[in-house]
Structures are given as C-alpha cells and as structure tokens.
Amino acid sequence: MGSSTSIRLIEPGDAASVAAHRARDVEAFRPWEPAQPPEFFTPAGQAERIDGLLAAHRAGTVWPGVVLADGRLIGQVTVGGILPQPHLRRASLGYWIACVAQNQGHAGRAVGLAIRWMTDELGLHRVEASTRMANLPSQRVLRRNGFSPYGVARSSIRLDGSWHDGLLWERILSE
Ligand SMILES: CC(C)(COP(=O)(O)OP(=O)(O)OC[C@H]1O[C@@H](n2cnc3c(N)ncnc32)[C@H](O)[C@@H]1OP(=O)(O)O)[C@@H](O)C(=O)NCCC(=O)NCCS
Numbered sequence: 001m002g003s004s005t006s007i008r009l010i011e012p013g014d015a016a017s018v019a020a021h022r023a024r025d026v027e028a029f030r031p032w033e034p035a036q037p038p039e040f041f042t043p044a045g046q047a048e049r050i051d052g053l054l055a056a057h058r059a060g061t062v063w064p065g066v067v068l069a070d071g072r073l074i075g076q077v078t079v080g081g082i083l084p085q086p087h088l089r090r091a092s093l094g095y096w097i098a099c100v101a102q103n104q105g106h107a108g109r110a111v112g113l114a115i116r117w118m119t120d121e122l123g124l125h126r127v128e129a130s131t132r133m134a135n136l137p138s139q140r141v142l143r144r145n146g147f148s149p150y151g152v153a154r155s156s157i158r159l160d161g162s163w164h165d166g167l168l169w170e171r172i173l174s175e
Pocket of ligand 1: 106107
C-alpha cells in the first residue's frame with residue numbers, strides 16, 4: 001500500500017533475505033514453485049546459488065533480479081534463457097513475491113520494470129512466461145503487462161508431487 005517497487009541485479013549480500021523469505025513461505029509456495037533441496041532455504045545455499053546466477057549473468061544467459069519495496073528485498077524477478085542472436089532476441093520471465101508483500105501490486109510493477117529492462121538494456125524482442133492453469137494471481141500480473149496466452153504445454157512442470165499443464169504466455173516487447 002503506497003510503497004514503491006524497484007528491481008536491481010541480485011547481489012551476494014541478498015542471500016540471507018532470499019533464504020528467510022523462501023523458508024517462511026515454503027508451504028504457501030508449494031503448489032507454484034518447484035521443490036528445492038534443504039540448502040536452498042539457508043543463507044549459505046542461497047549464496048552458492050547467487051554465485052551461479054551471477055556467473056550465468058556474466059555469460060549473458062540470465063538477468064537475475066531482485067524486487068525491492070521501499071528498498072527492502074521482497075522477491076525475485078529473473079529473465080532467463082536469454083537467446084541474444086539477432087534472429088531470436090528472446091527470453092523467459094519468472095518471479096515470486098514473499099507472502100508478506102503480496103497483493104500490493106509489487107509483482108505487476110516489477111514485471112513492468114523488467115519489460116523495460118529487457119527492451120532498453122538487453123535489446124530483446126520477445127518474452128515468454130508459463131503459469132499453472134490455477135495460478136490466477138500470476139496470470140493477472142502477466143495480463144496487466146500486455147502478455148497474451150498462446151498455448152498449453154501438456155504435463156510440462158512437476159510441482160507439489162505431480163505433473164501439471166503449463167499455460168504459455170507471450171509478449172512482443174515493441175508492441
Ligand atoms: C504470483 C505472485 C508473484 C503475485 O505477486 P503479487 O505482488 O501479489 O501480485 P500483484 O499484487 O501485482 O497482482 C496480483 C493480482 O492477482 C489478483 N489476485 C490475488 N488473489 C487472487 C485470486 N485468488 N484469484 C484471482 N485473482 C487474484 C489481485 O487482485 C491482482 O490482480 P489485479 O492487478 O487485477 O488487482 C505471487 O502471488 C507469488 O509469488 N506467488 C507464489 C509464486 C508464484 O506463483 N510465482 C509465479 C509462478 S508463474
């Protein structure tokens with residue numbers, strides 16, 4: 001309510017905040033996010049993971065961002081699978097917002113900022129995303145940011161112990 005949303009590149013110092021949010025929200029996220037090993041929920045495990053994300057960033061395949069509300073870390077927004085070749089220039093987008101900060105418009109604004117970053121800084125042309133059929137909040141976030149559904153990938157993601165269809169979303173960044 002009234003707090004500002006910003007995004008920036010993830011940093012090694014974000015490990016403890018990310019681990020704390022994901023440990024607290026493990027039950028709420030179970031239907032929506034892939035299962036993770038125990039170290040994912042520790043600062044040391046997140047530090048290692050962030051090192052990997054920053055290495056992928058240096059290689060040009062990922063732009064790993066965090067979402068801030070009034071300067072405090074509340075989530076992540078990740079531009080992944082970047083294909084920079086002139087005939088492709090596309091990537092896929094993923095995000096989460098900690099339960100304590102949900103339903104205040106942060107994901108919607110963070111995705112808007114990521115779209116601007118992908119267009120202006122990464123020079124991309126097209127972005128894709130995938131949601132579970134039942135993930136209505138995530139679908140609202142995408143629709144609000146100009147994404148359209150374009151298909152269904154059957155049995156494409158294993159979440160909470162079973163395979164689920166993925167609703168596929170696209171946005172042409174210049175439109
Ligand atoms: C999906 C997620 C990122 C949304 O974050 P958020 O900051 O709460 O999103 P916003 O506040 O910007 O927007 C949420 C929208 O969903 C709507 N919404 C909330 N609960 C809803 C429900 N049960 N049914 C339908 N719509 C719902 C809100 O009204 C809002 O829509 P609006 O813009 O029309 O008002 C967050 O819930 C999350 O991290 N969930 C767990 C992980 C996840 O699902 N990641 C995405 C995987 S594809």
